[in-house]
Amino acid sequence: MTGHDENGDAGRPRGRRSTTLKIAGLTLAGLLVLGAGTTGWAYWHLDNNIKSVDIDNALGDDRPPKAVPTPSADASTEASPLPAGALNILVLGSDSRSGKENKALGGGSSSGARSDTAMVVHIDAGRTKATVVSIPRDTLVTRPSCPLTSGGSTAVAYNSMFNSAYSVGGAVCAVKTVESITHVRMDHYVEIDFSGFAKLVNALGGVTVTIDQDIDDHDSHLQLKAGTRLLDGKQALALARTRHGIGDGSDLGRIGLQQKLVTALLEQISSTNLFTDPGRLYTVAEAVTSSLTTDTGLDSLSELVELGRSLKGLSADDVKTVMMPVVTAPSDHNRVVAKEPAASRLWKSLR
Template sequence: MQRRRGRLVKTAGVVAGCVLVLTGGGAAWAYWHLDHNIRGVDIDSTLGDDRPPKPATPEPSATAPPAGALNILVLGSDSRSGSENSALGGGHSEGARSDTAMVVHLDADRSAATVVSIPRDTLVERPACPTSSGGSTQAAYDVMFNSAYSLGGPVCAVKTVEKLTGVRMDHYLEIDFSGFASVVDALGGVDLTTSEDIDDDLSHLQLDAGYHHLDGKQALAFARTRHGVGDGSDLGRIKLQQQLVKALVEKVSGSDLLTDPARLYKVADALTGSLTTDTGLDSLGELQSLAGSLKGLSADEVKTVMMPVLPAPSDPNRVVADEPEAGKLWASLR
């Protein structure tokens, strides 16, 4: 799985640079369109200086310039704003929460990466978060992790993760319901094999054990499924999400997108059209620069883990960080 994830990192760079395979005036329009697809949120100026320190930048060497370690908060949002998202999740934009949360740590020389999943049912301290009106929300204790996004959007999600981990988030990436489904559809669907039946009335997914070809809507339901399979927990959902990521990487690595510019553009359009980033990544050029820095990353040096957790004393249906193991993990990423 680590090798496949390494190919995913490199494929992301290919997608980000897809306009290079387009020619003539169409290339300029395509670049402009993809660039303007991306939505940016000014997180740095909103949060100010009351944050964990930035990692130290290494000294330059003859073989590699100093890049500095990076920590990127990646969220899969169940935002219900817009007709497409509403059809896939229902509800209103005020009900949006972070369905999936991962901290992606890139080593300073980009020779290794660590991807840490944070269960959304984790009980955390949610710090006071700045609001768009200039005020601030109140701090709260023993609340679900994904409530931070619901209450204060990307800024509060980043602040809560930094409070939980003690690690500064250098960048933020978010993909929404319809965007994820559109990317899967643009790839032509995804193939996977389930080891048990899935019957989840909430995600509206019914699958018999065995091989399946899923379209975008079905893949999204698979990523969100937690009831009707396994123990019904969020930890079980994370395992399904990891299986889906593995299947998507196999799909992408097995598709020669560079030989099909029209399809490549369709994938890139779906991806950039569903992204919300911090202002440090909200242009195609900045995304290309990040992807380019990862070209030397070895697939064997991409590690995927979940934050150590254990059942919460106050609620067996929730979890809390398992200390000191969780603290040691986050300390290794600073």
């Protein structure tokens, strides 16, 4: 059985400080490299680290409508007013095994990848309130037909695990699947891979996390005693992937660990005065940008910095974290499906 709440928890504020830090994490790369770009070469190198996928061109017009743009409140005083409209960003943590470093950290095949972590970050018009919705990777969905870079398209797949979309069609199929089940347009896409996450933790000198119970997970190769622990990059990544060593082994339990880890990591970032240590600042910026994949609307330092500046009005009291309401799948007790009508109500509130 999966260890989910049969009643769901959509709309309930939870871990507001955690959520604020997650949203700050979306723009961390831009803010860090802004300080690191003291030379033309440094700026060029970090800017060119960022990989991108042209999702808009791949999906065309067969998508939910875009939100109506909202002018900035400061439009009359700013020469270049910041964007202030509602925004939806799909954030994925990829378990890609491609490349020597990812393969070693993933502990699996050198081919294929799935989205281990998926969050829809919705920022309200005015950009002073936000909601982060986690989608369990074990959710069974109807995966739509997705275009392939090699030509042609995938077939529609029924009762397919949500995270298989990334496996069969990459970022484009992940976005199309999320839009298909939510009917919400994803304005941007952000992905970070295994090696980048581990490098970031190491560049920060590790991350301190309090573990509530002993963990012994042979799949993620993690063994930890309960208590407060300083984790290096490889250990932190293993913790983010752990599911069988805690609770009932469900993906929903792993989501809780991931939230705890992200909070601890970003608190470490905020407590480390990177701007007084240019060497470490550059190392962190290198770790972030070298593992980052975005849509073509966020694939430059200037675009990331603009996004960060537009979110300056967000406060902890105006941010909430929820998980998509789910129930056990009738066809498989190890899987979940969206709980209706609660899930549809949640997604409608984000349009």
